[in-house]
Amino acid sequence: MNGPLALTYLRILAVPVLVVFLLTDFRGHDILAFAVFLLATLTDMLDGYWARRKKQITVLGQLLDPTADKLIVVSALICLVGRTLVPAWMAVIIIGREIAVTGFRALASAKGIHIPASVLGKIKMNLETATIGLLLLGEGVLGRFYFLTRWGLWLTVAAALVSAAEYYFRYGRAVLSGRP
Structure with a gap:
């Protein structure tokens, strides 16, 4: 597994962490949710740049990268709807x-x-x-x-x-x- 793909997997693994922070109520949960979301967004920019720059573009990465983006955004939106x-x-x-x-x-x-x-x-x-x-x-x-x-x-x-x-x-x- 190359570096950009590892970052994409990290974004996918961040989804349940983000959901837990968004749906539980404890001191600082919103800031933690923001931090997870921000890191996921930043790694999205980084993995694409890294893959292109180091010529590490893979078919799996091309499939998983947009999937990870959608999982993060859709999960956050659903949780934010639940919180009105x-x-x-x-x-x-x-x-x-x-x-x-x-x-x-x-x-x-x-x-x-x-x-x-x-x-x-x-x-x-x-x-x-x-x-x-x-x-x-x-x-x-x-x-x-x-x-x-x-x-x-x-x-x-x-x-x-x-x-x-x-x-x-x-x-x-x-x-x-x-x-x-």
Whole structure:
């Protein structure tokens, strides 16, 4: 196993730790949840860079890296819905987009069509992780700036919808017809 893949496994193993910190109530649990989420986000950036720089890109890594991203984000969103910090309908749109785009990319791949990550998809991911991070910090830390979490959620939902539409409009005809 190479270094980037080890970081990806670490992110996957961080998911249950994050969930425990989000769903239990003890002094400092939110800060610990934020720390786990932050480390997972930072290792996501690091493993991709490391794999490209050291030419350690593997098929398994290409599969597990986006899976780890989705596990962290989806787990955090579900827990935040349970804590009434994220409206359920917003989480459904964001998570639904992840499922739809992942399925669309899998269908494309089965037909020999490669769909790279788009700029809008990356913007969505950055908005998503920044907003979740702010929500984890909470009103106690953010104070009067906590309103940014609402803006972040709205922007994330918009970016989720727009980036999903971009994938469909850019690649839909090729994927549905089976021609690259």
